[in-house]
Amino acid sequence: MATAVTTRQQQQRAAELNVIARKQRSLWKDALTRLLRNKAAIAGMIVILFAAFVAIFAEIRIDAIGLHFRLAPYDPVADQNTPKALMEPIWTQAFGSKYTDPAYIMGSDQLGRDILSRLMFGSRISLIVGFVPVAIVFVIGGTVGMLAGYVGGWVDNSLMRFTDIIYAFPDLLFVIIIVATLRGTAFGDILGGLLLIFVGIAIVGWVGLARLVRGQVLSLKHREFIEAARCIGATPTRIMLKHLFPNVLAPVIVSVAFAIPGAMLTEATLSFLGVGIRPPTPTWGAMINEGFVVFSSTPWPVLLPALCISIVLLAFTFVGDGLRDALDPRMKL
Amino acid sequence: MLRYVIRRLLLIIPTMFFVALITFSLAHLAPGSPFDKNPNRPLPEETIARLERYFGVDKPIPEQFVIYVGNLLRGDLGNSFVQRGRPVSEIIGQGIGVTAQLGVQALLLALAFSIPLGIISALKQNTPLDYFSLLIATIGTTIPGFVTAIFLIYIFGVSFHLLPFVGWGTWQHSIMPTFVLALGPGAFLTRITRASMLEAIRQDYVRTARSKGLREQSVIVGHALKNALIPVATIIGPATAGLITGSFIIESLFNVPGIGRFYVLSINGRDYPMIMSTTLLYAFIIMIANLTVDIVYGALDPRIKVS
Numbered sequence: 001m002a003t004a005v006t007t008r009q010q011q012q013r014a015a016e017l018n019v020i021a022r023k024q025r026s027l028w029k030d031a032l033t034r035l036l037r038n039k040a041a042i043a044g045m046i047v048i049l050f051a052a053f054v055a056i057f058a059e060i061r062i063d064a065i066g067l068h069f070r071l072a073p074y075d076p077v078a079d080q081n082t083p084k085a086l087m088e089p090i091w092t093q094a095f096g097s098k099y100t101d102p103a104y105i106m107g108s109d110q111l112g113r114d115i116l117s118r119l120m121f122g123s124r125i126s127l128i129v130g131f132v133p134v135a136i137v138f139v140i141g142g143t144v145g146m147l148a149g150y151v152g153g154w155v156d157n158s159l160m161r162f163t164d165i166i167y168a169f170p171d172l173l174f175v176i177i178i179v180a181t182l183r184g185t186a187f188g189d190i191l192g193g194l195l196l197i198f199v200g201i202a203i204v205g206w207v208g209l210a211r212l213v214r215g216q217v218l219s220l221k222h223r224e225f226i227e228a229a230r231c232i233g234a235t236p237t238r239i240m241l242k243h244l245f246p247n248v249l250a251p252v253i254v255s256v257a258f259a260i261p262g263a264m265l266t267e268a269t270l271s272f273l274g275v276g277i278r279p280p281t282p283t284w285g286a287m288i289n290e291g292f293v294v295f296s297s298t299p300w301p302v303l304l305p306a307l308c309i310s311i312v313l314l315a316f317t318f319v320g321d322g323l324r325d326a327l328d329p330r331m332k333l
Numbered sequence: 334m335l336r337y338v339i340r341r342l343l344l345i346i347p348t349m350f351f352v353a354l355i356t357f358s359l360a361h362l363a364p365g366s367p368f369d370k371n372p373n374r375p376l377p378e379e380t381i382a383r384l385e386r387y388f389g390v391d392k393p394i395p396e397q398f399v400i401y402v403g404n405l406l407r408g409d410l411g412n413s414f415v416q417r418g419r420p421v422s423e424i425i426g427q428g429i430g431v432t433a434q435l436g437v438q439a440l441l442l443a444l445a446f447s448i449p450l451g452i453i454s455a456l457k458q459n460t461p462l463d464y465f466s467l468l469i470a471t472i473g474t475t476i477p478g479f480v481t482a483i484f485l486i487y488i489f490g491v492s493f494h495l496l497p498f499v500g501w502g503t504w505q506h507s508i509m510p511t512f513v514l515a516l517g518p519g520a521f522l523t524r525i526t527r528a529s530m531l532e533a534i535r536q537d538y539v540r541t542a543r544s545k546g547l548r549e550q551s552v553i554v555g556h557a558l559k560n561a562l563i564p565v566a567t568i569i570g571p572a573t574a575g576l577i578t579g580s581f582i583i584e585s586l587f588n589v590p591g592i593g594r595f596y597v598l599s600i601n602g603r604d605y606p607m608i609m610s611t612t613l614l615y616a617f618i619i620m621i622a623n624l625t626v627d628i629v630y631g632a633l634d635p636r637i638k639v640s
Contacts, residue, residue: 164344172578173577173578173615177356268480295483295486295491313477314471317475321471
């Protein structure tokens with residue numbers, strides 16, 4: 001008998017929980033519906049998925065099972081060093097170009113390397129640089145901002161002072177100084193300089209996110225639901241993770257969505273200025289930099305990577321715009 | 334108000350100190366000497382030693398920093414390592430006019446196209462015109478200046494030979510750099526103007542102005558726009574920072590002899606005094622711009638209390 005009552009109670013409770021659970025999800029579900037209705041955001045996502053597909057399957061090599069698959073027509077790094085340098089894309093044949101070769105769909109650069117293959121491999125760097133530093137920024141900026149806002153004290157003070165200093169640097173300038181000066185060190189050599197770029201972007205980037213989270217937490221921490229949680233004896237850690245974190249997530253997601261193209265842009269700019277990832281690793285920014293020498297004789301080695309950067313950056317911005325509109329319809333800009 | 338301004342001005346000093354400290358430490362963290370750059374034609378040991386002694390880079394780094402700050406306070410920016418010991422102040426003095434001209438031109442151009450575009454876009458919300466200007470604004474904020482510059486150089490410089498794209502001198506030289514530099518901040522300003530105008534035209538005072546029978550033109554210009562431009566004014570601070578970061582890429586790309594190009598050259602050449610001075614100069618300009626914006630903001634909008 002007793003068990004039956006418990007069961008009924010449990011059932012009732014489960015039903016209640018279900019209702020609450022559905023209510024909690026509906027905010028995100030709403031946002032998702034709004035996002036999926038946004039045509040520009042959908043187009044952006046398709047472009048990003050396509051870029052990710054190309055980046056992953058540009059080359060897959062797992063020696064253990066003898067798998068070697070390459071979507072890209074050629075190796076992007078080895079100089080072909082044939083007389084077939086500076087070929088133009090095959091479609092230019094229609095406009096009377098004599099310098100085309102069916103082997104090079106999008107032409108070749110001054111070292112005879114296939115542009116299509118280099119573009120495909122370049123998408124890897126761009127996407128990795130888009131996501132990894134932003135993940136670091138999310139973890140560090142989120143944690144520091146949360147602590148500064150909720151606990152306050154010296155964390156808050158040092159965050160604010162540090163932000164004052166960082167804000168006095170134009171952010172790109174700071175990344176350039178970090179990357180350019182530490183390139184020669186052993187640390188700057190790891191992954192061909194990729195790690196240094198991650199760190200450079202993250203060091204500058206986390207401050208903005210920390211400030212954002214801090215501001216949100218400051219405005220939330222005196223609300224009733226936080227006080228209620230404190231009253232029933234929730235630990236500060238629990239309040240921060242279970243109560244504050246979900247509530248600051250929406251603006252954080254928006255900020256992160258815009259940080260991704262920001263990081264990609266920074267990498268492209270660094271590579272363009274010649275302080276990015278070491279050649280011959282293909283990145284779009286570096287391809288522009290290298291191709292600029294021959295720009296007046298053939299524009300394709302520069303135009304094609306420039307086009308790729310533009311399209312992918314726009315795709316990320318459209319998704320970011322869509323996320324912002326979906327998560328906070330009031331926040332129109 | 335005066336106390337606030339003085340306090341903010343004084344805050345610049347410690348911030349500048351830390352900017353100097355961070356830049357100095359980073360610049361000197363790099364291994365090796367700034368004088369052994371050419372691996373194909375290495376300098377003899379004693380020449381490097383003499384050069385290092387001459388420029389004072391053989392001393393311990395903390396001591397170098399103290400010397401540097403001491404000289405800086407006396408107005409001595411040091412001598413360039415790369416440009417045959419020319420004083421840094423001379424190099425900066427030579428380039429700053431060009432950079433300032435380019436920056437001011439770009440800022441004016443940005444304001445000239447962004448504010449009308451933002452207003453029209455807000456007044457014709459959700460029309461093709463609005464979508465068009467939003468698209469332009471999105472492209473302008475998203476696509477980096479050097480990529481836009483490449484497309485422009487290809488169209489106007491290489492294909493049609495309409496504009497020169499290397500060097501500096503005539504007014505034609507400054508067209509493309511100015512436009513490219515203006516595009517990013519301008520696009521951002523367009524979005525801000527639009528958003529702020531959209532908010533303003535829904536306010537009660539606009540409804541009041543309209544219901545008391547004012548002409549539409551004076552409702553928009555005299556009432557809505559006046560208030561809508563306040564947030565726009567605050568963006569000039571970040572826009573200045575954007576112009577500065579933009580300038581050293583655009584100047585390198587178009588071969589414009591401003592400080593931005595020298596800056597990129599000095600970083601690649603490990604020219605410590607140049608790196609330090611330019612960074613400090615940039616930081617100083619940005620801090621002054623931000624301060625000005627905060628003061629102007631308080632003066633424009635009595636609802637904002639400066640504290």
